[in-house]
Amino acid sequence: MATGRTHRPATRSRGIPEATVARLPLYLRALTALSERSVPTVSSEELATAAGVNSAKLRKDFSYLGSYGTRGVGYDVEYLVYQISRELGLTQDWPVAIVGIGNLGAALANYGGFASRGFRVAALIDADPAMAGTPVAGIAVQHTDDLDRIISDNGVSIGVITTPPGAAQQVCDRLVAAGVTSILNFAPTVLSVPEGVDVRKVDLSIELQILAFHEQRKAGEDAPPEGDDPEAPPMRATPASRKGPDGDMPAVMPA
Amino acid sequence: MATGRTHRPATRSRGIPEATVARLPLYLRALTALSERSVPTVSSEELATAAGVNSAKLRKDFSYLGSYGTRGVGYDVEYLVYQISRELGLTQDWPVAIVGIGNLGAALANYGGFASRGFRVAALIDADPAMAGTPVAGIAVQHTDDLDRIISDNGVSIGVITTPPGAAQQVCDRLVAAGVTSILNFAPTVLSVPEGVDVRKVDLSIELQILAFHEQRKAGEDAPPEGDDPEAPPMRATPASRKGPDGDMPAVMPA
DNA sequence: CCCTGTGAAGTGTTTCACAGCA
DNA sequence: TGCTGTGAAACACTTCACAGGG
Numbered sequence A, B: 001m002a003t004g005r006t007h008r009p010a011t012r013s014r015g016i017p018e019a020t021v022a023r024l025p026l027y028l029r030a031l032t033a034l035s036e037r038s039v040p041t042v043s044s045e046e047l048a049t050a051a052g053v054n055s056a057k058l059r060k061d062f063s064y065l066g067s068y069g070t071r072g073v074g075y076d077v078e079y080l081v082y083q084i085s086r087e088l089g090l091t092q093d094w095p096v097a098i099v100g101i102g103n104l105g106a107a108l109a110n111y112g113g114f115a116s117r118g119f120r121v122a123a124l125i126d127a128d129p130a131m132a133g134t135p136v137a138g139i140a141v142q143h144t145d146d147l148d149r150i151i152s153d154n155g156v157s158i159g160v161i162t163t164p165p166g167a168a169q170q171v172c173d174r175l176v177a178a179g180v181t182s183i184l185n186f187a188p189t190v191l192s193v194p195e196g197v198d199v200r201k202v203d204l205s206i207e208l209q210i211l212a213f214h215e216q217r218k219a220g221e222d223a224p225p226e227g228d229d230p231e232a233p234p235m236r237a238t239p240a241s242r243k244g245p246d247g248d249m250p251a252v253m254p255a
Numbered sequence C: 001c002c003c004t005g006t007g008a009a010g011t012g013t014t015t016c017a018c019a020g021c022a
Numbered sequence D: 001t002g003c004t005g006t007g008a009a010a011c012a013c014t015t016c017a018c019a020g021g022g
Helices: A018-036 A044-051 A055-065 A077-088 A103-110 A144-154 A165-177 A204-219 B018-036 B044-051 B055-065 B077-088 B103-110 B144-154 B165-177 B204-219
Strands: A074-076 A094-099 A119-126 A139-143 A158-161 A182-185 A198-201 B074-076 B094-099 B119-126 B139-143 B158-161 B182-185 B198-201
Touching: A018 A044, A018 A055, A018 A077, A018 B204, A044 A055, A044 A074, A055 A077, A074 A077, A077 B204, A094 A103, A094 A144, A094 A165, A094 B204, A103 A119, A103 B103, A119 A144, A119 B204, A139 A144, A144 A165, A158 A165, A158 B204, A165 A182, A182 B204, A198 B204, A204 B018, A204 B077, A204 B094, A204 B119, A204 B158, A204 B182, A204 B198, B018 B044, B018 B055, B018 B077, B044 B055, B044 B074, B055 B077, B074 B077, B094 B103, B094 B144, B094 B165, B103 B119, B119 B144, B139 B144, B144 B165, B158 B165, B165 B182
Parallel strands: A094 A119, A094 A158, A119 A139, A158 A182, A182 A198, B094 B119, B094 B158, B119 B139, B158 B182, B182 B198
Antiparallel strands: none
8 A cells, every 4th residue: 555645637648547557566577577587478368467557557557557568479578677677767776774673673674675677775764873884685684863964975866664663753863864765664654754754554453454444344255343252342522423334333331 | 564465455345444553553553552541432522633643534545444433522442442353363373483582582471562462472483503492581492403392282374484584485495385364574585485375574764764764854855866975886887878867877887 | 259459338436616594 | 723534536446248360
């Protein structure tokens, strides 16, 4: 899921729909796999299956990039890999800084797929002085005090925040002040950033909650959200007339 | 972002839009923070700001749950916390199993926010025999051979996959066979699952690529995706007439 | 004849703007 | 009067279905 809109009204001719952009990496991955197997061409149907989408959507997506296929044949794998890479800006190098080297930060630093295409872990930053100098994934951790310099020196424009939630906004502000304009936030916090800065968030607990929502419905088929637990239902203020659709609740608070 | 649609055509009266469901956890988090500060009521405007959305959207979202507010006043914090928790199925306990205890799996096992609301790490599973018995985050890692039994014994219906990509589909199949019906996939792979099973994916490299796309456009303002790098542009097969919208490419492949 | 590229229709989501209740 | 709840308009995204080129 994404946050931080800051994009043009998309009324621009060269505007690629956001939903399409979000799928390009998926196509690219599937294409890369085909490329490694030296498959020369692929049809929209095959590629769509490999990417987990339907072929009409894939063709429509590609149509925003241009007419890169050959009717009656399909798409040239290498050519498409190049075009999508270029469109995504992966033909250039993106130095990334990870701030907050705890369990998660370290895991990301070690994550191979990170460097997969164009991305390079340029710096690891942590607020704990004791960590300074410690190598994680072969890179020495640096102290937050030097954040500004580190960002500038390495030309970092993409920052990854893996700090505790309480520190996230502050770190974010410092990153932005230092010149970062794209942030990937793993902390469970809503970040506020100035116009022009993009923020995307990855939130484990949100994903789990969404799964729980659907899971719950599977269990109680046809008896949707039922407040079936005998737990104490809280309530306050002056709620006189409530009209929950049906799965209403016990009306008055005990405690 | 999510994959694995398997939901009703949403033509059901009690159907809450998927986009709304995805935001409920956000509202819940903001409400929980207010609750901890003992704030009794909140307006759609305030809550929307705290959750990082606009108030019209928030009110529309809440309208799908029922009429839980009070005109002229706002929403009762405790009451809303309860209603949203119930709607998301968080008033019950969800045992979760994490498969693949590498850097990321261990980080997730240690992640506090995991147990935040209703979720409990019930089991850690890994294919490495050497890891069996090792405690991670206070829980002994168990071997994949016992996956079936572990899932059944603990009544796990939500599984988290943090294995290398090559093992993901196989692990997924086994989880599903053992009774898991919701999967959170961190492996960069497209999982195929039977009808009725939900899959959501979290993919670091996809998020970075999306950021890179926008980042690139910021740099070259008004000169969108320009293939400005002198790099070797690959091409194959028999591409005679290409018509990329404009950011076309050098036409013939060197290597 | 096969498979791409794309208008047009269909569906879902967001935003607007205001009626209506506390 | 202030703020919720919601039709209706605007917008975004997906799917259909088929024209048209190789």
